[in-house]
Each structure stands twice: as structure tokens, then as C-alpha cells.
Amino acid sequence: MNEPADDADGIRAAVREHLLSDVLVGEDPENLTDDLPLRTSGVIDSMGVIRLTGFLEARFSIRIEAHETGVENTDTVDAIVSFVESKLAG
Amino acid sequence: MELTEDIIRLQREVEAFARERLGGSGVERDREGVFWRDGWTACGEAGILGIPVPTACGGRGAGLLATIVAMETLGRNVDDLGLLFALNAHLWAGVIPIVRFGSETQRRRWLPTLLDGRSVAGHGATEPDAGSDVFSMTTSARRDGEDWILDGTKSFVANGPVADVLIVYATTDPALGEAGIASFLVPRETPGLSCSPPLDKAGLRSAPSGTVSMEGCRIPADGLLAKPGDGAACFNCSMEWERGAILAMHVGRMEKQLDDAIRFARERRQFGRPIGAFQSVANRIVDMKIRIETSRPLVHRIGRLKDEGRQAMMEAAIAKLHVSEAAVQSSLDAVQIMGSRGYLREGLVERDLRDALGARIYSGTNEMQRVLVARLLGLPSSLPARGPGDRPA
């Protein structure tokens, strides 16, 4: 199977797939909008974030520091995508 | 895996230091519940507190594996585990969050004296009604102009009665749950802050713990360590390092217990033979050895992972769980092998047992480590699930 590319669309697809299979199991994918608050509405807790960052590190070969895993970078799909893009840009 | 030359050199240095400056049983301090200030100062002067801290922050930059090996060496050579626990609480719950989350100004203000032994740090997360469910904390932080005002009570704060600075976790908006948590650097002399006398604990009695009360504590903006929304990450980061490293002292302690048990089992004679010739005594000693051999790789692995900049949350939980259970069992075996002598204070192993029991509770109970590992393995959370439809209004 081909991995999606590491551009914004590819990152978005990977993040969505992870969230839908890990946190929102059985949820209608349409409900996972790009601006849905994930942390501030309690959809993901900090352990979910640790799984998410573990996934992102492995999938995109990046290193994520603890201080980068706060709400600002992880509250929405949009925020996660921008964060990964900034990491990939070095 | 082999240790590097640098780490072996550090190990020798720490061993010589411990023999020279941290000798004595400390039985009196345990009985009276007294903090060993001179021992603390000596550790600061010897550079022990700077081992894991990057050189850019004024530390020795030796990394976590080196620190773990140093703590193991101290656990083997220092009888006052309370002092070692206090050092660990200071490092993992105090110093590391400042290194990882602090601004340049905060690092410059706090780290020099925290690393050279002049100051002591602690952290307040647990509350009377928020233990394992720590993020249900109610200690509040509200804005007042540029400042923050903290109100609430923190329980069981290690080093609390002797701390110069506390890292306090508080909620800025209870409706946000853990996403509303922030952490603050709270100097001891802050008006409105008070700490109880040391709690009368079963073990780790020379590591004073207290209840910290905050009433209208005014913290200037530069006292904000992790901003609202980053507090849970700060706490988890601190706990990852702590769970991974704090048990290293018990690995060293288990080695000391093993050596002492072997010596005792060879010398003590009953029924005309050394007791070590009896299989039930020998089996206990073999089990003690097996626990050391299964514990050490777990803690060393955390050191290696963190030194490579990798996540070790699950590995740290596993190490914490395994080594603390091993330390309790090893202490029980050591008491049993020594018979009535093991039951006396001066035999020291009864204190090891009391000290080890705390390890099953602090840094998150062992039951909670299982909950955490289950979550990190991808098992569903035992907490009520929320979905996109449950957005707060």
C-alpha cells in the first residue's frame, strides 16, 4: 500500500485515519471536521496525545518534544497538520 | 548493553563520593523524620544534581542513563534512601520541568541554586480529592492583570517542608478538564503559601513531605511555567522521567541487600550448617538475584531512549511497576533471611521495606501504571468516552 505524501493533504489523511481508528472508533468520519476541538472538548486526553505523537513520530520520522504537545498544537486536525508541517520543514 | 567509559568513570566517582561523604546508617534521622541537609549540600557540591541537566542549562550534560547509573550507585552505597528519594523528587518533578518547559529567564533564575545544592524543589499535583485522578484537581489559577492568583491545597508534596520553590499545577478553567491545566513556579516566600510540618510517613522518613496550602498566592506573569493547555504535558513529561529514573536507587539497594543476604547466609549457622545450605533460604537469594537482573535493563532502557530523544512513557510505567514490586519483595526476603535481626531497626532492611512500599504509590500507583500501559497499548479507556457530539456548549 502506498503511504500518502508528506504534504498537507497527506498529513491530514494520516492524522484523520489515526484518530478515527484509535480514538473515535465507530464514529462517522464526517463528524471529525478539521476544526473540531479535540483536547478542549475532552475527545482526546493526554494519553491519547501520547499515542498520537508516537504515531506521528513513526509515520513522519520526526521527534516531538513534550513541550510541543500542549493544546495549541493538538486541539484540532488543522492544528496537528500545521504542527507536523512545521516539524517537517525543520 | 555495555556502559560507556564516561559512565563507568562517573560510577566510580559517585561511589567514592558516597563512601566519603554519605556514610552512616541514618537510623536516627529515620526515627526522628529529619532531612539530611548536610548530605543534600554535599550532593550539590559534588555535582550530583547537575548530572542529567544539559550543559547549556549549567549542568554536566551526562544524560539520563548516566544519571540512572549514578542513582543506582548511590542506592547501593548510601543507607539513607530518604535523602535519595528527596534528590529524585527534586530532579524529576522540579529541575526537569524547568529545563524542558522553562524560559531562559526562568532557567537563569532557578537552575544555578537548584543544581549546586543551595535550593530544594518539589511539586504539588496531588490534592485531597484528586489522587490517581490528578487532572480533576481544583486548585485554581485566575488572572488578575498580568499576574496569576493561586488558591488550593496540595497533598503529600515531597520536599514541601524544605523546598525553596514549588512547581504547582492548577486549573485555569475546570470546564476544559486537563486542557485547562497550567503549571507555576511558586517561591517558598510567596505570601499566602504555607506548608504543614513533615507528615508522619511509614517510610522515606528523612524525605519530608507536607501539605501545601495556597490562599490568594500572587504569581507574576514570569512565574508561569507551562501555559494553560500545556500543564498536562508538563506533568506527563515530569512523570515520564520520574517513573523511569526514581527506581534506579532501588536497583542499587537490591544489590546491597543481595550481598548482605549472601554474607549472612554463609556466616549464620543453624543445625550445624550455614543457613545458605538450606534450599528455601538459597531460593530466596536466587529470586533476589533474578529481580535485579530483570529490573536493571528496564531502567537502563529508559535512560537510553530518553538520551536518544525518544518517548518512553510506556517503558517508564513498566519499569516503575516492575522495579517497585521487586524492591518490596527483595526487602521482604532480606528481612526473612535475617530472621529476628532483620526485624530490628539497626538491621536496616526493615527500613528498606518501609521505604520500598512508598514506591508502589508515588509517581502514580502501580494500579494506575497498569491503566496507563493498557491505554498506551491501544486498549479502550476505562473513563467515560466522549465523541464529537459531546462538545461543551
Ligand SMILES: Cc1cc2nc3c(=O)[nH]c(=O)nc-3n(C[C@H](O)[C@H](O)[C@H](O)COP(=O)(O)OP(=O)(O)OC[C@H]3O[C@@H](n4cnc5c(N)ncnc54)[C@H](O)[C@@H]3O)c2cc1C
Ligand atoms: C512517598 C510519596 C511521595 C509523594 N510525593 C508527591 C509529590 O511530591 N507531589 C504530589 O503531587 N504527590 C505526591 N505523592 C502522592 C501520590 O502521587 C498519590 O498518593 C498517588 O497518585 C495516589 O493518590 P491517592 O494517594 O490519593 O490514592 P487514590 O487515588 O485515592 O487511590 C486509592 C487506591 O485506589 C486505586 N485506584 C484509583 N483509581 C484507580 C483506577 N482507575 N484503576 C485502578 N485502581 C485505582 C489506587 O491504585 C489505590 O490503590 C506522593 C505519595 C507518596 C506515597
